[in-house]
Amino acid sequence: MSSESSGSSGAPSGAGQKSAAAVELRGITKRFPGVVANRDIDIRVERGSVHALVGENGAGKSTLMKILYGMQRPDGGTISVDGKFVQLHSPADAIARGIGMVHQHFMLADNLTVLENTVLGAERLYGIGSRARKKIMELSDAYQLGIRPDVLVEELGVADRQRVEILKALYRGARILILDEPTAVLVPQEVEALFANLRELKAEGLTVLFISHKLGEVLSVADAITVIRRGTTVASVRPEETSPKQLAELMVGSELPSAETRESTVTDEPMLRVQDLHLSAADPDGGRRTVLDGISFTIHKGEVLGVAGVEGNGQAELVEAIMGMSDPDAGTVTLDGQDISHAPTRERRESGIGYIPEDRHRHGLLLEAPLWENRILGHVTEKPNAKGPALGIPGAPQLLALKEARADAERIVAEYDVRTPGIEVTAASLSGGNQQKFIVGREMSHGPKLLIAAHPTRGVDVGAQAQIWDQIRTARREGLAVLLISADLDELIGLSDTLRVMYRGRLVADADPATVTPEELGSAMTGAATGHLDRREDGAPAEDRAQAEDRAQAEDRAQAEGDPQVKDHAQAEDGAPAEDDSDNSEGGGDK
Amino acid sequence: MSRFKTKFSAQAVLQALAAPALALLAAFVLSSVVIAMTGKDPFHAFFVMIDFGSKSDSQVWIINKAIPYYLSAAAVAIGFRMNLFNIGVDGQYRVAAFFAAVVGGALALPGALQIPVIILVAMAVGALWAGIAGVLKTTRGVSEVITTIMLNSIAGSLIGYFLAEDKLAVKDGNLFHTPEIPASSHFFLIPTTPDPIYGTLIIAVLIGLAYWFVLGRTRFGFDLRAVGRSESAASASGVSVRRMVVTSMLLSGAVAGLVGMPTLLNKSFSYGTDFPTGVGFTGIAIALLGRNHPIGMALAALLWGFLERTGLQLEFEGYAQEIVGVMQGIIVLCVVIAYEIVRRVVLRRQQSAVGAQLSARGADGGEGEGDDNGPGERDQDGKSAPSTQAKKAGTTA
Numbered sequence A: 001m002s003s004e005s006s007g008s009s010g011a012p013s014g015a016g017q018k019s020a021a022a023v024e025l026r027g028i029t030k031r032f033p034g035v036v037a038n039r040d041i042d043i044r045v046e047r048g049s050v051h052a053l054v055g056e057n058g059a060g061k062s063t064l065m066k067i068l069y070g071m072q073r074p075d076g077g078t079i080s081v082d083g084k085f086v087q088l089h090s091p092a093d094a095i096a097r098g099i100g101m102v103h104q105h106f107m108l109a110d111n112l113t114v115l116e117n118t119v120l121g122a123e124r125l126y127g128i129g130s131r132a133r134k135k136i137m138e139l140s141d142a143y144q145l146g147i148r149p150d151v152l153v154e155e156l157g158v159a160d161r162q163r164v165e166i167l168k169a170l171y172r173g174a175r176i177l178i179l180d181e182p183t184a185v186l187v188p189q190e191v192e193a194l195f196a197n198l199r200e201l202k203a204e205g206l207t208v209l210f211i212s213h214k215l216g217e218v219l220s221v222a223d224a225i226t227v228i229r230r231g232t233t234v235a236s237v238r239p240e241e242t243s244p245k246q247l248a249e250l251m252v253g254s255e256l257p258s259a260e261t262r263e264s265t266v267t268d269e270p271m272l273r274v275q276d277l278h279l280s281a282a283d284p285d286g287g288r289r290t291v292l293d294g295i296s297f298t299i300h301k302g303e304v305l306g307v308a309g310v311e312g313n314g315q316a317e318l319v320e321a322i323m324g325m326s327d328p329d330a331g332t333v334t335l336d337g338q339d340i341s342h343a344p345t346r347e348r349r350e351s352g353i354g355y356i357p358e359d360r361h362r363h364g365l366l367l368e369a370p371l372w373e374n375r376i377l378g379h380v381t382e383k384p385n386a387k388g389p390a391l392g393i394p395g396a397p398q399l400l401a402l403k404e405a406r407a408d409a410e411r412i413v414a415e416y417d418v419r420t421p422g423i424e425v426t427a428a429s430l431s432g433g434n435q436q437k438f439i440v441g442r443e444m445s446h447g448p449k450l451l452i453a454a455h456p457t458r459g460v461d462v463g464a465q466a467q468i469w470d471q472i473r474t475a476r477r478e479g480l481a482v483l484l485i486s487a488d489l490d491e492l493i494g495l496s497d498t499l500r501v502m503y504r505g506r507l508v509a510d511a512d513p514a515t516v517t518p519e520e521l522g523s524a525m526t527g528a529a530t531g532h533l534d535r536r537e538d539g540a541p542a543e544d545r546a547q548a549e550d551r552a553q554a555e556d557r558a559q560a561e562g563d564p565q566v567k568d569h570a571q572a573e574d575g576a577p578a579e580d581d582s583d584n585s586e587g588g589g590d591k
Numbered sequence B: 001m002s003r004f005k006t007k008f009s010a011q012a013v014l015q016a017l018a019a020p021a022l023a024l025l026a027a028f029v030l031s032s033v034v035i036a037m038t039g040k041d042p043f044h045a046f047f048v049m050i051d052f053g054s055k056s057d058s059q060v061w062i063i064n065k066a067i068p069y070y071l072s073a074a075a076v077a078i079g080f081r082m083n084l085f086n087i088g089v090d091g092q093y094r095v096a097a098f099f100a101a102v103v104g105g106a107l108a109l110p111g112a113l114q115i116p117v118i119i120l121v122a123m124a125v126g127a128l129w130a131g132i133a134g135v136l137k138t139t140r141g142v143s144e145v146i147t148t149i150m151l152n153s154i155a156g157s158l159i160g161y162f163l164a165e166d167k168l169a170v171k172d173g174n175l176f177h178t179p180e181i182p183a184s185s186h187f188f189l190i191p192t193t194p195d196p197i198y199g200t201l202i203i204a205v206l207i208g209l210a211y212w213f214v215l216g217r218t219r220f221g222f223d224l225r226a227v228g229r230s231e232s233a234a235s236a237s238g239v240s241v242r243r244m245v246v247t248s249m250l251l252s253g254a255v256a257g258l259v260g261m262p263t264l265l266n267k268s269f270s271y272g273t274d275f276p277t278g279v280g281f282t283g284i285a286i287a288l289l290g291r292n293h294p295i296g297m298a299l300a301a302l303l304w305g306f307l308e309r310t311g312l313q314l315e316f317e318g319y320a321q322e323i324v325g326v327m328q329g330i331i332v333l334c335v336v337i338a339y340e341i342v343r344r345v346v347l348r349r350q351q352s353a354v355g356a357q358l359s360a361r362g363a364d365g366g367e368g369e370g371d372d373n374g375p376g377e378r379d380q381d382g383k384s385a386p387s388t389q390a391k392k393a394g395t396t397a
Helices: A003-009 A059-070 A091-096 A114-119 A128-141 A158-172 A189-201 A215-221 A246-250 A315-323 A345-350 A360-364 A371-376 A402-415 A432-444 A464-475 A488-494 A518-524 A543-564 A563-568 A570-575 B003-039 B043-054 B056-081 B090-107 B109-139 B144-162 B201-216 B217-231 B231-238 B241-256 B261-268 B277-288 B294-316 B323-363 B374-381 B386-396
Strands: A023-032 A036-045 A050-055 A074-082 A084-086 A099-102 A174-179 A207-212 A224-229 A233-236 A268-281 A288-300 A302-309 A330-335 A353-354 A384-387 A398-400 A452-453 A483-486 A498-502 A506-511 A531-533 B170-172 B173-178
Touching: A003 A084, A023 A059, A023 A543, A036 A050, A036 A059, A036 A224, A036 A488, A050 A059, A050 A189, A050 A215, A050 A246, A059 A174, A059 A207, A059 A518, A074 A189, A074 A353, A074 B277, A091 A099, A091 A402, A099 A158, A114 A128, A114 B386, A128 A158, A158 A174, A158 A189, A174 A224, A174 A246, A189 A215, A207 B294, A215 A246, A224 A246, A233 A246, A233 B201, A233 B231, A246 A518, A246 B374, A268 B294, A288 A315, A288 A483, A302 A488, A302 A518, A315 A345, A315 A353, A315 A483, A345 A353, A353 A360, A353 B241, A371 A402, A371 A432, A398 B217, A402 A432, A432 A464, A452 A464, A464 A488, A483 A488, A483 B144, A488 A518, A498 A518, A506 A518, A518 A531, A570 B241, B003 B323, B043 B294, B056 B090, B056 B201, B056 B217, B056 B261, B090 B109, B090 B144, B090 B241, B090 B261, B090 B277, B109 B144, B109 B241, B173 B277, B201 B217, B201 B241, B201 B261, B217 B241, B231 B241, B277 B294, B277 B323
Parallel strands: A036 A233, A050 A207, A050 A224, A099 A174, A174 A207, A302 A483, A302 A498, A353 A452, A452 A483, A506 A531
Antiparallel strands: A023 A036, A023 A074, A074 A084, A224 A233, A268 A288, A268 A330, A384 A398, A498 A506, B170 B173
């Protein structure tokens, strides 16, 4: 898992240069309505190598792999396999060209045996009987997959299922294997075993293309690495020439925001005060797991508090606790002097919390409803949407002010530059950036005291991103308190007045955005550095210390593997802002 | 902007007309094919239906039949609007009608008092019966589909148990029924010829108005629809989803409780073994057919009554008696499919209109479609967008 082992992978680098590449992608571009998922992607994958594709959640990795596997057609660019230009119309085309894919979510029938799963859909190759069995055992032996053909898939563990998926691809004659986040579901020992398999495949001349955001793993197994950021390839590096930190920088972008005239608008009036917040959640296996522990912070009027952290370390839970969507076990939340620790969500919204959710499709919009109804969502009790009780009788049903809500939706569309043909279209037909602008406009329209912005510019195009940032800055000047949660370190450093780092449900470090570097933040995000991060205190040695601790941390984790709490955060390795690359968040606006 | 708006509202009108027209046409064609396959003349069948269905006694029959259908559809639609599938309207209305009949038969209050009592008992019992499913869903996570189906069965057994001579019923020939409700508590009739229309029609009209008003105009209705469209978004917006599930099940059940009232208060005046069953399931079909719309469901209920009425006549004319059932099925399927097709077409049109507008703006120099616009553009945007610059830096690494 550490970068030292990368030497052992023995890259056959020189050999591939002369012959044609196994896969070569040139200028691949893919647009979804309103969003560009891939733009001018150039990748060259040498035959007989393990090539890693790294990038943040939503960077466009999965879309690219779907293009290569024939599940999506690119809008532009060329694909060549073994030096020949190809058009891939369907996965069947890809399979015919020797491309196989192992999906993140396995595509196996639980109630069939390994043998049956393998031959399913490929009965013509070797039949379904003894010939198939012989072929399977041949492959299993050749690549040391350890296949037991007569076991039911439901009896297999995750790692074994993955091997069955690899076997399926090989059985169909794959010479190029695509693995989508293969290590996301594995524990470290299984990861090692998988990598041993991959090296075996490579030794037999197969090409492996694998997607990951776990940089330590990438460095230990890959011969070449391509970094994707915001839909385009930003760098191709060799593992021996780089480090996890460098890769992380490439993935999230590292340059500090251009020096802006930042005058502090922070006042000394506290707006949100969170004290000793503790929250536990039910585990799938019945136990309780601490997700937030001893969280304390204060956001003043006019202050943006940024929370950095690898996703899954409690940020989403923190937001839910402040929004009232989950009830904390202990601790208090005070908004503008008012204790709201256990208040219902609606009351919190009424008392002035604006909310830009992390997943706008799930939490911010009614996709099938027209825009003007989305204008009402979350503010149904407030002006201009509410009209008071029917006929003015107290206690009668509360009425909606439909005309005013429509008019105000028009205003938001105009003021926040939401690109839409009108307010009668469904929210789903807008692009991600415009959906987000609409949400920002809606939340800002009720004079919030506190704005919770979770990944406010994720999956949003560049222009919309700039606008959203400006709106947050403007509101801050007017005395708004902002809780900003983001995986984009530039965004955090550029917008925040104060930075905190979250790791395993705790706020472990704080930093001054004026002086901190993404590297320092990165090491705190892996738990390697704690306390106050300040470059000037111990200068360069801070980095060394961080690296040493990084390694110690990794060993710790390997030992503590049995602990479910640790396992849950196992993705926190490597100092990369690793995220679960779930399908629906990829290219936020592809609706 | 206004140009687009008018275009879209024209499209909305087109959509509103296109789907039902498409559905009726398809249903007409398919029904004709089915009738032709039985070796009969489809056009004669349609002629018989229209001729017989438009007679005045048929009209009264159809309207009276449509009243419980409409109430049942409204009960189902309340659930549909928030993504709850209340299949238990059938059990709910039968239990409700039974106990309302028992109470009505036991009391001898003035009509002005007793009728509301009977109706309130029916609504309360219906709500209670449906509420069981709501509570089970919120506390134990049991699907309301399962519980309401099972409660239908339990309702049947419960009524069967009490509908015996030594329990709550009296014997009348071969039939058992609850004691008759006194004549003072009969609901009024609207004097039409040749037969009267049930006065309980006004209950259906009031429920339709309330349905439209509560769902479309009130905060509660908005919350309910929000839950139906996205539970997670509704909960983030401050709706208590659990409470909403229970409330809407109670409401649905209360309306379901009314389904038996037209029969009880206008026709049978007691609950007996021959009390109509299955109206709850008809309500599901009618809610689907009427697209959960208060007027749509009224038309659907009338259409259903029309088909049943004229189906009787078709039998006399030598057509297969199943033909009406087949036509009902075809119509529901056609409507569901037609609306889905039209919905998809409209959504695609909207998306491409949005896309077209974006690229038009993009060409004007705006930053459409998320394309990188180069540094000049960004300078105008202000001091922001650090990460794109960083990306450029990354490319050189």
